[in-house]
Amino acid sequence: MTVPFERAAVLGLGQIGGSLLHALRAGGVDTIGYDTDADTAAAASTAGFTVAPDDAAALRDADLVVLAMPLPQVIDALRSAAPHIATGAVLTDVGTLKSPVRDAVRKHAPQTMFVGGHPLAGVEETGWAAATPDLFRDAPWALTLEDDTDLDAWLRVAALVCDLGARPVPTTAADQDAAVARVIGLPHVLAEALALTGLHGGPLGLSLAAGSYRSGSRVARTRPELVSTWCDGNPALVDALDDAIARLAQARDALAAAGSVLPLARAGHRARIEWEQRRVEPVQIDGDADQLRALGRQGGWVTAVVPAPDAERGVRLLGRRPAASAG
Structure with missing residues (x-):
């Protein structure tokens, strides 16, 4: 597919937003950033990135808008940005919790095509200095697909996430x-x-x-x-x-009674090993919302959004899901 978006505005340039600014530009997307913190904005500009003086300037002609600020700042950012988001633009975010952002968008920017996002790629370091273009490589990236989500917008964001080297996981806000x-x-x-x-x-x-x-x-x-x-x-x-x-209480009671934590240790060891050694198998589905959500609930993810002239929406999704146990 061609690049899903032509111009992206990233609002918030901390570790995740800054990394996205790096990665989008490296992927050929015309990208502009904005941050309310003057020092952060200056650091990004000094590094050679285009940084807008305000959100209105950043959002001009952007067909992808990314909210990359901490959750407590999302509502104010939405109120300020909503009047400047172009008709037909896709809005996404990178926050850990999806239900609060979904509710805020429905209240403050209902006219936007929103696809909630959560790249699970951060580390304990924060800020622009921790940003890197490779942060999202092989990382899971939850993308919310609700009943009122525009499926074409979701597919475009999923294609972009694949282009960034990450693994889009279809889900609902509640499940995520x-x-x-x-x-x-x-x-x-x-x-x-x-x-x-x-x-x-x-x-x-x-x-x-x-x-x-x-x-x-x-x-x-x-x-x-x-x-x-x-x-x-x-x-x-x-x-x-x-x-x-x-x-923990069960382990504590066992020790208090001169027993052992061995049952917990065995169960935890088995759970960790099974997670590390889980096998996955390829899967191919059409662009159907129910099938996509089912893929996410099965622990699967999308690997590519490809043209499929015989499919109803003109695309087919390739992915991976955990293989059925042989036992």
Whole structure:
């Protein structure tokens, strides 16, 4: 396919937005950035990128608009940007939680063609200095496909994400938020608790801390205000915490009764190994929303959006999904 978009405006130039600015330009998309922080905007401009003085200038003639600011700033950004988004332009974002952004777009920019996005590619470093064009390589990238999502807009964003080397995962906002509660929100909460528990054990424990402590608490280095935006307002995280607490309580009770954590260790070991060794198989589907959402729920993703003259929408999607177990 040809490049899905001709001109992209990236609003917010932190690690994710800045990396997207790099990657889009490298992929041949005319790209302009904007950031409310003057130092960030200056750094991007000094690096050779076109940076607009305000969002209105950035959005002029853009057929793709990316909201790349932290969630608490999205509503104000939408209010400011909505009047300047061109008719027919596609709006997407890069936030961890999708339901709040979906609701904000429906309220403040209902005229836009919105495709919620979440590239799972960030690291604990933040800001423009942490931006890199290779950040999204082989990374999952959730793309929300609701009943009111324009399918053609979704396909265009999916094609672009494939061009960036990432793996578009079709999903709904609700399903995405429930999933990331367990694989993003919960790990961050556990990392903070581990960091504190180790600290409260005294200096001897910290002097003996090695790989297990460092790996388990690594993401506690993330800026706290970012962690809160990934966790707060997501009811699914409560269920995930209840699940984890129940498993920890079971291990605690076993130890208190002179028992063993072996059952938990075995189950956790098996779960991790099965995840690492899972096999995938190719899949081919037409551009059908129900089929795409089913692919995401199966743990699959899209690898390419290709022309298919015999398909109703003129495209066919190639992808991968976990292979059925032979056992």
